[in-house]
Amino acid sequence: MLRVLAVDDEAPALGELLYLLRADARVRSAEGAGDATEALRRIGRALESGQGADEGTGGPDGIDVVFLDIHMPGLGGLDLARLLGGFARPPLIVFVTAHEGFAVQAFDLKAVDYVLKPVRRERLAEAVRRVHELVHATAQTPTPEQIPVELGGVTRFVSVDTIAYVEAHGDYARLHTDHGSHLVRIPLSALEERWAARGFVRVHRSHLVALARIDELRLDGGTTSVRVGDAELAVSRRHARHLRDLLMRRAL
Template structure:
């Protein structure tokens, strides 16, 4: 069973969340703290499996506390619980387990606990299917969660990355290098220092004047000479999955 810590500067919110957590049989001991500093003191006394953490608190905010926890050798899983949705991008950057909006719905809390359990059981158990991940993006002050399976290609945009889907594009606070590393197993391939493509969306590869170009939806994307050979090999391997590498 999980030992969890609830951190919120408002007593009613702490009590309500603790009550909902007690209803889940996967939850064992529940500790509470009214501030980020109080939470750190509690963690010095005994470790926990997960922290359900408010974001807007006096003193040490939830975002700041999560950054501190990320440096722990054995960091607890972090679930943000907040009334505000504008911090979803920060949550993505910090790789928190889940992001719950107040008032917390029991079914969303159940799902968050499931994610915490999977994380506690190790990487293999907690890995989502390749196309199951969602990315929080902000659009007009509203946070949407875009399925990674809808992302056709990604374009570097300074310290950010722009995700291109079939009908829109979204700016996220993550570098192209980071996404290339994290999304490799989901079929994303680097074709240029500024471009990452999802192989299932590549419909055509051609050579124009000695340069390689891939067609992804309506977009024609240039492949750098450095990445051309690797891309061709991956596409051939994908098209002929039954052939061994030695043939």
């Protein structure tokens, strides 16, 4: 079961969030903090007392997840998340905010979810489910990276593992996944750098492809293309040799 810390400077919002969290059967305990400084003190006290050292889940502070507001006096939620990210085993982060414009920063900080206020019980339960699955995954299973996408005014997080290829759209990128496509405000060059270690390779100025999703490499009259699911993508001449080498090494 989860040990939760909720952080919000607005007392009514914090009280409602704690009420909903404590009503969830997957939550073992839920404490509240009125600002980031108080949250750090609580985490520090837990570190000193060594809570959770025998359970193997969550951070060394005994807190599995922090549900965190963004706009707070003094140290903001994004700043607190960055500080927590420096821990050897940081707690997971779920942002709970009235502002839609910080999803990219949440992505950079590897947040598990991004819940908009006013908080709906069903939406919060989905965030708790995501956290619960991650906390109780085996230690050998790496946490899948997720990227925020907007769907009908709701921010969802899509696992990078479900993305087959990415298409450039100026300063945006369109993610083609197993279940559709999503436009995100991140340039293709940034995703290329970030996901190189995850097996994504640039095949064209307009396309970044998951190497493991390439079904066929086609050579036709001096032109090269790859088939990824139902899509056939052109491979530029400058990327063709490198791509062939990668596919050959993968086949060996």
